[in-house]
Amino acid sequence: MDMKDVMNHVREELREQPDSYFAEIYFRTVEHGANCGDVFEALTEMLRKNEVRIKDGKWRLIAPVERRKSA
Secondary structure, eight states, X not given: OOHHXXXXXXXXXXXXXXXXXXXXXXXXXXXXXXXXXHHHHHHHHHHXXXXXXXXXXXXEEOOHHHHHHHO
């Protein structure tokens, strides 16, 4: 599974189950067939691009409108 597929799977997971903890996202993505290192790299890249927000340990995708405001 390449990085683009991993990132798309993480986004899909967060759309289906917002307010997930890191471990939940991680294990569901690895269970889907992703490499452990790729999952960490994808989540780090999403944080760097301000695609996700973490509040009280729960991860959620940021709406495109919110991303424009924060940038």
